[in-house]
Amino acid sequence: MKGLLRRMALDVTPLRTSRDYRLLFAGSGVSAFGSFITYVTIPFQVYALTDDPLLVGLLGICELVPLLVMAFVGGALADYLDRRALVLGAEVAFTALCGVLLVNALLDEPHLWLLYVVAGLTASIDGIQRPAMEGLTPRVVTADEIPAASALNGLRMQIAQLAGPALAGLLIASIDLAWVYAVDLATFAFSLVCLALIRAVPPPPAAERPSLRSVVTGVRYARSRPELLGTYLVDINAMFFGMPQALYPFMAAKLGGPAVLGLLYAAPAVGSLLATLTSGWAGRVHRHGLMVVIAAGLWGVGIIGFGLAGSLWLALLCLAFAGAADMVSGIFRMTIWNQTIPDHLRGRLAGIEMISYATGPLLGQLRSGFAARYMGIGGSIVSGGVLCVAGTLALAALLPAFVRYDGRDGLARKKAADQEWAARAAA
Secondary structure: OOHHHHHEEEOHHHHHHHHHHHHHHHHHHHHHHHHHHHHHHHHOOOOOOOOHHHHHHHHHHHHHHHHHHHHHHHHHHHHEEEHHHHHHHHHHHHHHHHHHHHHHHHOOOOOHHHHHHHHHHHHHHHHHHHHHHHHHHHHOOOOOOHHHHHHHHHHHHHHHHHHHHHHHHHHHHOOOOOHHHHHHHHHHHHHHHHHHHHHOOOOOOOOOOHHHHHHHHHHHHHHHOOHHHHHHHHHHHHHHOOOOOOHHHHHHHHHHHHHHHHHHHHHHHHHHHHHHHHHHHHHHHOOOOHHHHHHHHHHHHHHHHHHOOOHHHHHHHHHHHHHHHHHHHHHHHHHHHHHOOOHHHHHHHHOOOOHHHHHHHHHHHHHHHHHHHHHHHHHHHHHHHHHHHHHHHHHHHOOHHHHOHHHHHHHHHHHHHHHHHHHHOOO
């Protein structure tokens, strides 16, 4: 029994062996905690000002368009510049935008349009920071530590997703919204110090200058890898049909009021956290593509249960189940990306990855809000979960190479590609 628990336990090796990974883990974790407070507060403020599910869902469109453009730009920059410097500069910009939200909330009549503008600018900056952030991980840990680092990155995000929305719900119910934004603003002081202390991460040898050609090179590489296409398409499908976050304020009103809102946002993180803490088994599983497909289907099952739930405890249980499934999918998707993509392409591919895991939820918010106008809140959620499961099965049938993918082959190809690139750069 003890041996089984040891094999299941979370592997924390990267935190022990890498100083820079510890700083990245701590700084980005605290920043994410504060950002999730704002992530809950902005939709709630739109809901409070308009009482319209479609207008809440439109936040996703405001974020989607700049994200689609800036993720490609950020990916190209991450392969050419110091990735740590990009992450740090973006964090400064996030700090300024949070200050704008605070000032707007202090007005007697807060501007609705400004919330959409800040949402779009935040997505733009995220498109610059996230590829560089993703590209930092394989530079500060060894290739063999990637599965453990992927699980730890998930743990960091889950703690933020759990604590941030839960605190946001309590704050929204008890204090003025300006003070809620002020809490997020305070977290940036810690994250900026941690990120500044990370050693410089110079670009790979003979790095390609950012250009349309370099972006196209990354896209062509992604298209040539069926296992990468599978991770993108399966996740987009799951999130587009099965992401009902725009409806959380309305479900909260049905299940108990504003204080319940934070619990709905936090419930998936509880399931994700449990999945992460027992993720030691993931490093011994090599059929990564198959695991992504299974987990995406189970996410849809959890969303169906959430839409049918008639009580708060059942709704939270279904969201936790969905969150656990999403975490399993995330661990194996991150492992495929970080263990197989050559370092000189890592930033550009991280930009494509960001589009894949961000567009689905953003479009899903609009889909769920639009469907709710005609099918009701529960009908929108349940139909989305059913379509998520159906789409996952269809993609598995269309992408047999992805389902058969073996992680050991991908890791061997990455090591060979990195060696070839280093030799060409030296020559």
